[in-house]
Amino acid sequence: MLITIAEQAFDPWQAVQTYQAEHLPAGSYGATSIFIGTMRDFNEGADITAMCLEYYPGMTEKQLEKIVSEASQQWAVLDALVVHRVGDILPNDPIVIVAVWTAHRGDAFAACRYIMEALKSKAPFWKKEQLVSEQVRWVESNTVNKAT
Numbered sequence: 001m002l003i004t005i006a007e008q009a010f011d012p013w014q015a016v017q018t019y020q021a022e023h024l025p026a027g028s029y030g031a032t033s034i035f036i037g038t039m040r041d042f043n044e045g046a047d048i049t050a051m052c053l054e055y056y057p058g059m060t061e062k063q064l065e066k067i068v069s070e071a072s073q074q075w076a077v078l079d080a081l082v083v084h085r086v087g088d089i090l091p092n093d094p095i096v097i098v099a100v101w102t103a104h105r106g107d108a109f110a111a112c113r114y115i116m117e118a119l120k121s122k123a124p125f126w127k128k129e130q131l132v133s134e135q136v137r138w139v140e141s142n143t144v145n146k147a148t
Contacts, residue, residue: 001072003064004083005055012036012083012097019081019099029078029101033108035116041091043139047132053086053095056124060084067118071100074114075107082115084125 002019016034041048068080081099089095098115102108127139 001065001068001080002082003061003068005057005061006083006085007087009093010083010085010097012094015083015097016081016099020101024079024101030103031101031105031108033100033102033105033112035096035098035112036094037096037116039089039091039093039095043129046129048091048129049132050091050130051089052128052130053089054126054128055084055086060124063123064119067115067122070118071111071114075111076102076104077107077111078102080111080115082119084119084123086125 039051064082064084068082071077071080077100079101081097084096085094096119098112098119100108100112100115102111129137129139131137
């Protein structure tokens with residue numbers, strides 16, 4: 001398991017390939033589920049030009065580790081990767097990647113979704129958006145999960 005807070009832009013596909021090559025021997029897993037979140041250029045009815053993502057060093061990583069551990073207790077997770085961006089972010093920049101390796105797809109899908117949803121609701125991250133109108137605003141809550 002690897003949890004990374006990235007202060008610089010990252011390539012999510014390269015992160016998965018590198019981690020998989022270094023930590024998961026060929027044939028040791030049957031399914032990989034990957035979620036990649038990118039910055040939108042709109043939110044709550046406004047056009048957004050940039051965002052600054054802040055976090056609580058130490059506490060954020062511990063919370064993410066706890067979330068992955070909870071997922072591993074519920075599903076047969078073989079390994080997991082979570083990379084979350086902080087700092088200044090532009091539209092279309094990757095913000096987060098969650099990758100989960102399991103023996104079977106059901107566990108991979110469920111664990112990946114659980115980690116992402118828990119990350120959005122429990123991990124201490126704060127978003128400050130720069131609007132086209134040059135206003136700056138703090139995002140008060142995360143996007144409601146509409147897939148349940």
